Amino acid sequence: MNPSVVVLDYGSGNVRSVVRMLQRVGARVTLTADRQAALDADGLYVPGVGAFHACMTALRAASGPELIAQRLRSGRPVLGVCVGFQVLFDGSTEPTSIQPPPPGLGHFAGVVERLDAPVVPHMGWSHVTAGAGSRLLAGVGAERFYFVHSYAARRLLGGRSGGEPTVTTAEHGTTFVAAVEDGPLAGTQFHPEKSGDAGAQLVENWLRSL
Template sequence: MIAIIDYGMGNLRSVQKAFETVGCPAVVTRSPQVIRDASHVVLPGVGAFADCMKNLDHYGLIQPIRAAIQSGKPFLGICLGFQVLFSESEEFGLHKGLDILSGRVLRFPWTCKPSVDSRPAGSAGLKVPHMGWNQITIERRAPPLAEIENGASLYFVHSYYVAPADPSVIATTTTYGLSFASSIWRDNVVACQFHPEKSQSVGLRIVKNFGAWQ
């Protein structure tokens, strides 16, 4: 059974439906016992970093998340659930994350620099949030990326990106004005900025691979 963590934010039903579509039973829960008993754990999310951390704390989910990761069971973070695994975010001020992985969540630089001349090369004319289909470059083939083509397109919706302190954890990169980590892999933890549940056949393959990961 796959536990999808419910902290009051995110597209929980679409994530659950994606797993059900590929034949992986999944339950949406905020029960520490259910999370503890699950074979796999998913932390999805859409929204603001600070609100996510506040809700995780409010529902008593921080310790169960840490315990799930420490247990060695497969763990998947999606979008905001990817970002909060890191040390801190500069979204609407500086906010502490779960600090499972060292690094910071940063604003796309042209969102706060109105002069086109001050933007990174290649970013002029790009809109924030980064929304829609974009390609991944596979740097390290994490288990959920098995049989995924290098250069495959996946669906993104985000205004901030993760800058890991240790670049060796990066599984894929994506370019949107700059090259950023679009997924990471360390031990039993995989997390992605893109939304596999919204990425049609490629995303469903990733979901199925995660469900089969032991």
């Protein structure tokens, strides 16, 4: 049977393209914020667009942090994308009117910072350097992926699974973290759903791990 995936619906952007891509590669997809559905699915996909702290506020309102933490405690896969990847870090230096600024989820040690580049945002196609042994990037480690962001984690200080995370990087003015695989938790700064066949292959790779 094809794996079931819940795309966490907490009001962060247009996720219809995410649903279509997952269906394209064979997943049984549900777009919902229902707690039990999110816990029971084979995989949980956490999207995210816009500002880090606003995304965190919306995620907390939907009990997203608890859902993610509970899944990870039981070894159930979670994939965060774009700002849905950034919120997995300890925090962000992105300015906000939200006071006090909500911290990140802390599953990855490190801070999301503004890109040090002549042109920001980083918008368009970029090559990535896949981490050694990456399962997520298997077969597409030399491909380009689509990025839209002004902030990124410049380095990963460590994972929280107890293992050694696999880190994929990219460059825009400086080297930054483009993807991380750490046990059941994975994330990408780029948008797989906007990355054509390479993005579809990456998501298919993730589905095979569920």
